[in-house]
Amino acid sequence: MAEYVAHSHDEHKDADGHGPSFYIKIWAILLVLFAISVIGPEFGHRTVTLITAFGIALVKAYMVAVNFMHIKHERKYIPYIMFAMLGMVFLFYIAVSTDVQATSGTNWENAAAKAIIEENKDFEHHLEH
Amino acid sequence: MGTTTPIATTRSVTGMPTGRLAVWWVIGSEIVIFGGLLMCYLMLRLKFPHWALNSSHTNTFAGGVNTFVLLTSSLSIVLAHYYAERKEELKAFGLIWATIFGGLCFLVIKGIEWTTEIQNGFTITSSLFWSFYYTAAGLHALHVIAGMCLMGWISIDVLQKKNMHRVELIGIYWHFVDLVWIFLFPLLYIAK
Structure with a gap:
């Protein structure tokens, strides 16, 4: 008895109208980006690693959201809700990272974290060179 | 009563099908769950090189x-x-099961990977890094399992040409599961 809700799909048909070849092309581009994100960090350069691994992850996420999830063709409030959620996550990071990433502050000291960092100082020195 | 279409399937107070709105709502909450976890990982990863x-x-x-x-x-x-929209139920059914097979492959590979790591002494209690590793990858794997179960259920309806719109809904969820992995992969495997 349950019927296919035609109006939801008509919205999509009008908005994108893509066929299988389009989706296969997007998949192939995603695979190329994936290959770059694996090869890039092999150079061992911090900036190249950041761009190829994390920068490309952002590009891939955008491509999946736009071309596979069709977020562009949703009601405007859907991307707004998603960005609001992402905003919450970044707000959380900004609010607590300064304390979490420090080992001491006004009237407090994280002795355990300091000890761990001290123990692994040689490794950090190795990373810098 | 039992065979009628649920009101939520056809009602569209918000200008879009309620089912699709619900999926996006779930994804909004998942962004905060995975985002919070990954931000905690990032903070500590930067703190402990x-x-x-x-x-x-x-x-x-x-x-x-x-x-x-x-x-x-x-x-x-x-x-x-795409094929569900065109009411080509056999193609849609086959592709849903291809996706389930993909999820199964993912879990098998993950199982082999975890077995090797545990055998090498890297367990969830080994260090804070491994706690994050097993928690983030494990939570993601649970989402893969949930997606596979839902797809199996939806595929039965698809064969009967019922509730075809649900293919789109599970698709949106599955792409989100893929999105989470797109960020987990560089964080846990690439940044060395």
Whole structure:
């Protein structure tokens, strides 16, 4: 008895109208980006690693959201809700990272974290060179 | 009563089908769950650069193969949606099961990977890095299992040409599962 809700799909048909070849092309581009994100960090350069691994992850996420999830063709409030959620996550990071990433502050000291960092100082020195 | 279409399936107070709105709502909450977890990981990873030593023991090849598997399964579910829209139920059914197979491959590879790591002494209690590794990857794997179960259920309806719109809904969810992995992969496997 349950019927296919035609109006939801008509919205999509009008908005994108893509066929299988389009989706296969997007998949192939995603695979190329994936290959770059694996090869890039092999150079061992911090900036190249950041761009190829994390920068490309952002590009891939955008491509999946736009071309596979069709977020562009949703009601405007859907991307707004998603960005609001992402905003919450970044707000959380900004609010607590300064304390979490420090080992001491006004009237407090994280002795355990300091000890761990001290123990692994040689490794950090190795990373810098 | 039992065979009628649920009101939520057809009602569209918000200008879009309620089912689709619900899926986006779930994804909004998932962004905060995974985002919070990944931000905590990022903060501590920046605080303790020696975590790179731990992450050098993760299996990049297995993580890479799983990325390929999930990207491919995203393609199969988007194609299933395409054929469901055209009411080609056999093609949609086959592609849904191809996606389930992709999820199964992902879990098998993950199982092999975890078994090797545990045998090498890297357990969830080994260090904070490994706690994050097993929690984040485990939570993601639970989402893969949930997606596979839902797809299996939806595929039965698809064969009977019932509730075809649900292929799109599970597709949106599955692409999100893929999105989470797109960020987990560089964080846990690449940044060494």
